[in-house]
Amino acid sequence: MSAPTFDLGKLHGGLRLPSEKSASTSRPIIEVPLPGQLVLPLAQHVGDPAQPMVGIGEKVLKGQLIAMFDGVIGAPVHAPTSGKIVAIEPWPVSRRRGDKAPCIVIECDGEDRAVEQAEAILDYQQLAAEDLQQQILRGGIVGLGGAVFPTAQKLMQAVTGPLEHLILNGVECEPYISCDDMLMREYAKDVLQGGQILMHALNIASCLVVLESDKPEALESMETALTELGDERMVIKQVPTIYPSGGEDQLVQLVTNREVPSGGLPSDVGCVVQNVGTAAAVHRWINQGEPLISRITTVTGDGIAEPCNVLARFGTALEDVVKVAGGYTERAATMIIGGPMCGKSVNTDAVPLVKATNCVLVLSELPSVGAEMPCIRCGDCAAVCPVQLLPQQLFFYACADNEAKLRDFGLIDCIECGCCDLVCPSHIPLTADFRNAKARMRELADEKARAERARQRFESRNERVRKERIERESELATQKQTAREAGPSAIADILKRAKKDTKPMDEDP
Ligand code: SF4
Ligand code: SF4
Structure with a gap:
């Protein structure tokens, strides 16, 4: 069998970032x-x-x-x-x-x-x-x-x-x-x-x-x-x-x-x-x-004494994982799970290492970000977006909470890579805004789905109650007919039974 061939394509945008990997790859796992x-x-x-x-x-x-x-x-x-x-x-x-x-x-x-x-x-x-x-x-x-x-x-x-x-x-x-x-x-x-x-x-x-x-x-x-x-x-x-x-x-x-x-x-x-x-x-x-x-x-990270890669069982506390890497340096200030672009900071090393933990990054300080200023429409964010979105437009609609426009402009395709943040001369936290906007959209969608499920449950209950009532009424009619043919005492019995069996609609379970 011959080896498969592939036509190489080109990535839109993206950034060449410093790799910072040599310290952790200098020793075996x-x-x-x-x-x-x-x-x-x-x-x-x-x-x-x-x-x-x-x-x-x-x-x-x-x-x-x-x-x-x-x-x-x-x-x-x-x-x-x-x-x-x-x-x-x-x-x-x-x-x-x-x-x-x-x-x-x-x-x-x-x-x-x-x-x-x-x-x-x-x-x-x-x-x-x-x-x-x-x-x-x-x-x-x-x-x-x-x-x-x-x-x-x-x-x-x-x-x-x-x-x-x-x-x-x-x-x-x-x-x-x-x-x-x-x-x-x-x-x-x-x-x-x-x-x-x-x-x-x-x-x-x-x-x-x-x-x-x-x-x-x-x-x-x-x-x-x-x-x-x-x-x-x-x-x-x-x-x-x-x-x-x-x-x-x-x-x-x-x-x-x-x-x-x-x-x-x-x-x-x-x-x-x-x-x-x-x-x-x-x-x-x-x-x-x-x-x-x-x-x-x-x-x-510069907050770790001997950076390395470790093989750890799930559930091991991060503090035990850090010990294997020589412990913290005096400069250690911030712990991030994941990388500097997509990772999330944690405020304790008592949390366990889990299936998602690809990196424990400890830094002396987070890179300083200047004060946020208004968008100057420079277009730098769009030039680096790997999904070819228009981050400046998305930012505008995210601020306005305009869900329809956010959809039209493809917010759902944002991979939260952080490239737009990094190049923005106005220091706008675009990715955080997009993450929040996506979370709000998800919440709204969940709410809508919950409301739809409740509506369907309500309608099917009403339908079931309606059918039961029709069945009861038809049964009663049949019994009345039978009783009419049988005499007055039988009619009284049936009416008593029917009163007992028939409950108002809102009492139905
Ligand atoms: S965070 Fe989203 S909008 Fe910004 S560059 Fe990445 S994919 Fe594009
Ligand atoms: S990079 Fe920043 S300032 Fe430039 S267009 Fe995008 S959001 Fe606006």
Whole structure:
């Protein structure tokens, strides 16, 4: 079989940012020792939170299923080590600053005994694509690039249309973050074998592994692994280091020259994008029986003594993760989960590392931003927007709370990359405004959906009551007719019964 070919496209806008990755890539990945306790949020993914399947006091083994979702989209949660469940309660988490979310707390026993995962280790090539998707679902695997969308459901959605290419995303374009780079350097074969499994689950025979041109060590490692595997369906491609070329739609455009339609998905143009870390996780689950219980995370910034990448179990407190990186420097002032462009700051390091934690960035101070001034219509924001939006117009409509115009001008397609903020000479916090406007639109849409569901429930109740009344009236009429034929005492009986059975409409349950 010959290797697939791709027409390279061009990314609109974007920025060349300082990479700031050399400090964290100078050492091999370090494994974080098992802590005494792990705190596992039930919502570590997009979709419905998982529901606990264990009780307080119960003993669990490494890899055991401890929480399962029961909605349409979600992912199960597995125990990262053996121990005892000591609490199921709200705990501070990193996704919502200052908020608490339901978590399962495991007191680790230090033995790290694993559950038998016999059904997980199988010859996936003997499975139909749908069965393999179901098997991936059981592994709790989500997108590890930061989006944490459940992987199996992404595959299930994608196969509803014609597909051509799987794209493994190793483009880690945000400054400071280097976990995918280190993964490709040290676990290149895992990534490629995961790619093979994903191709089977998608029923396609073309996989493009993409990484940036400033990752020569990762490239060498990946090429060596591909030569060993000898899979001609796979191609490794380098792209220029421009932020945000790692965004799904931008990557599809860059490597296939196909434009994902507004509000659409890469599968609309025949592509499925999966992060390289996700692919490696799929390999570990399907080929080795280990569900998603740990990840590689970058710990870096001038507030960290010895920046590095760590392999940590989910639920480990960030303070324990930072200790492995030599602790804080005296200058440490701000902790951000994620990178400087898209990350979120947290006010405590007591929060647990979760599936989404690709980077723990500790800085001495946030870059100073000048005072906000009025828009001067310079157009710089539009020139760098990778989605070709008009941020200055969006800003105007966001200030006016004009939902219709925000829709018309494509706010829904904003990937919140922060490029417009960075170049704005008036220091307008455009991305924050867009994020807030999107949240308001989502709230409004949810409210509308709730009102619509209530209306439908009200109408169907009224319809049911109406039908019951008609049935009762017709039954009564039949009984009256029968009684008329039977005599006066029978009529009195029926009327008494009817009075008892017939309730006013508003008393109906
Ligand atoms: S934050 Fe949104 S509007 Fe601004 S550059 Fe990025 S995609 Fe464009
Ligand atoms: S970059 Fe700033 S000042 Fe220039 S048009 Fe955009 S919002 Fe206005």
